[in-house]
Amino acid sequence: MLLNAIVIVLRETLEAGILMSVLLTVGRQLEIQGRWFAVALIAGIAGSFLYARYLGAISQWFDYAGQEVVNALLQYSLYWCLVVICVLSFNWQKLPLPSSRHVMATFLGISVVLACVREGSEIMIFFLGYLTDRDVMVKAMTSGFVGLMIGVSVGALCYYIIMMQRKPISRIIQLSLMMLVAGGMVIQATQLLVQVDWLPSTEPVWNTSFFLSESSIIGQLVYAIFGYEASPTQIEALMYIGSLLLIPVIVIGVHYFLKSRRVSSELT
Amino acid sequence: MIKNKVILQSRWVSTLRFCVFTVLMNAVSIGAVWAAPTFTLEIKNHLFYPAEIVIPANTKVRLRVINRDDTPEEFESYELNREKVILGNSQTVIFVGPLPPGEYPFFGEFNISTAQGKIIAR
Numbered sequence: 001m002l003l004n005a006i007v008i009v010l011r012e013t014l015e016a017g018i019l020m021s022v023l024l025t026v027g028r029q030l031e032i033q034g035r036w037f038a039v040a041l042i043a044g045i046a047g048s049f050l051y052a053r054y055l056g057a058i059s060q061w062f063d064y065a066g067q068e069v070v071n072a073l074l075q076y077s078l079y080w081c082l083v084v085i086c087v088l089s090f091n092w093q094k095l096p097l098p099s100s101r102h103v104m105a106t107f108l109g110i111s112v113v114l115a116c117v118r119e120g121s122e123i124m125i126f127f128l129g130y131l132t133d134r135d136v137m138v139k140a141m142t143s144g145f146v147g148l149m150i151g152v153s154v155g156a157l158c159y160y161i162i163m164m165q166r167k168p169i170s171r172i173i174q175l176s177l178m179m180l181v182a183g184g185m186v187i188q189a190t191q192l193l194v195q196v197d198w199l200p201s202t203e204p205v206w207n208t209s210f211f212l213s214e215s216s217i218i219g220q221l222v223y224a225i226f227g228y229e230a231s232p233t234q235i236e237a238l239m240y241i242g243s244l245l246l247i248p249v250i251v252i253g254v255h256y257f258l259k260s261r262r263v264s265s266e267l268t
Numbered sequence: 269m270i271k272n273k274v275i276l277q278s279r280w281v282s283t284l285r286f287c288v289f290t291v292l293m294n295a296v297s298i299g300a301v302w303a304a305p306t307f308t309l310e311i312k313n314h315l316f317y318p319a320e321i322v323i324p325a326n327t328k329v330r331l332r333v334i335n336r337d338d339t340p341e342e343f344e345s346y347e348l349n350r351e352k353v354i355l356g357n358s359q360t361v362i363f364v365g366p367l368p369p370g371e372y373p374f375f376g377e378f379n380i381s382t383a384q385g386k387i388i389a390r
Contacts, residue, residue, distance in 0.1 A: 004380055056355050064361040067352065122342070125353055126378055129339035191349055197304075197363040201328055214346035229349060236349075 002136075005143035006150075008126050012119040013151025015224045019115050021159035022177045023108050025170065026089055028163065032105045040109035044116020051117055052124035065196035071118060075189035078114040081107050082182040083247055086175055090251045094258045179247050184227025186243035190236045191229070204231035304330040304363065309385070311335045311354070314376065316385035325369040325389040334359040341383060345374035348387065365389065 024037060051058075051070075058066040084107045088100060127144065130137040162170050193199040209230040213219050222228035229236060307329055310317045314337065323329045335341050335354040343362065344351045354360050367389040376383025 004378065007380075008377065055353065056358060059353075059355065059358070059360060064359075067360075122353065125340050125355070129356065129378065132338070195350055195352065195362055197328075197330075201363065201366065203326070203366055203368055219346075230346070231349065233349075 002140050002143040005126070005140045006147040009123055009144040009147030010151050011220070011224055012123050013148050014154060014221070016115040016119040017151045017155030018158050018177075018225050019181050020112055021155040022162065022174055022181070023085070023111055024159055025162040026085060026174055026178075027105070027108050029167065029170065029174075030089065030092055030101070030104060032101055032108065034105060036105040036109045037112060040112035041116065043109075044113040045120060047113060047117040048120030048124055051121040052128060055121065055125060062196075065198065068192040068196045069198070072189035072192045074114050074118045075185040075192075078111055078118070079182045079185045079189075079243060081111040081114065082178045082185070083250060085111065086178055086182075086247055087251050087254050089171070090175065091255050091258055094255075094262065175251075179244060180226045182247060183240055183244040184225065187227045187229055187232065187236050187240040190239040191232075194233060194235065199235050202234045205234050205237050207231040304328045306330040306332055308332045308334065311337055311341050311376065311383065313337065314339075314341070314379035314382045316374075316376070316383055319385040320388060321385070322388045322390055323365065323367070326366045328363060328365045331362045331364050332359060333362060340378060342377035343374060344377045345372060345387075347372040348374060350374070351377075 020037075026032075027036065055067065058070055060066060062069055085104070088095065088104050088107070092100070123144070127137070127140060130140050162173050165173060190199060194201045207230060212222070212228070212230065214223055214228065214230045219228065219230070227240075229240075232240065305324070305327070307321050307323060309321060309331060311333070321331075333343055333352075333354055335356060335358055338356040340353060340355045342351065342353045343360075348364055348367075350362055350364065352360060352362055364387065367387075369389050372387045372389065374385050374387065
């Protein structure tokens, strides 16, 4: 078996799988009906295939910056989708139910599609490279399937651990995980734009490699899920901290806005 | 009165044109002076050539990566915080640095057992 194929598929599946499991728990607890997850997953897989198929042309855009720009766009979009989901989830009791359910289902679905396209395209590219060699392709697919199953199992474990908690605790876990994943999306997207010189690059502002190296297994896991960077540049650190702080500000801001609107409507 | 207004407008337009032209010319000249030095890295038979690249420390450089293989490769480095897919028989550009003096390993994620290299900042 190709160990490399297991590692690549597992890494990408973990990144998307843990986020998807959290989104599934949100959907389940808020009683979002319908086949939003199945539809989004199929759309995401189709999207990742299309992205992988046209990556050659996309990569050449903007003087070879196309790949980074599109990926950064996907990740920044995912950040904003997660912000909306956090806002809706936190203020669920104060929102009109039928319309909120549709909005929530839409944002949950878009998030799954974006996560799938971003991570799935890399797996597709890896396997498309073996198309000409049938023997290696079979081995790679078998190994990839093992990686996929490990990733799915971790996602399922994460789903059941969250679902087993009491509602207030599971709500805290969901919001914290979504916040951290969203922050990770921003730092990764920012790093991509630095990579193609669209954002300024500086020397790292700190280096925590001595504490947790990115090449270690835990370091890779934390990078895959939360976008851990041992040595971020100035703009990466600023964007990460800013994006993390922005979420509670927006969530609590909307909470007080809805509360004040409710009080004023009760008075009138 | 109308004639004066037209003259005033045309003066404004020509001044604006001059300003835009000056800004553009300055941007081009600054870009030319500050253009990052380019280094080329090739991938052949799942190996990096050269496997070691020496670049100036504390300077941003433009790394041109050419994949001569038929299969795709992913240039990746934890130390450089870089990650990019390069399809078979194609090329790409990655900006690196400014880096403090030191050694920065990189690898090809799709062929990690063979595709290894490092950037040395001096």
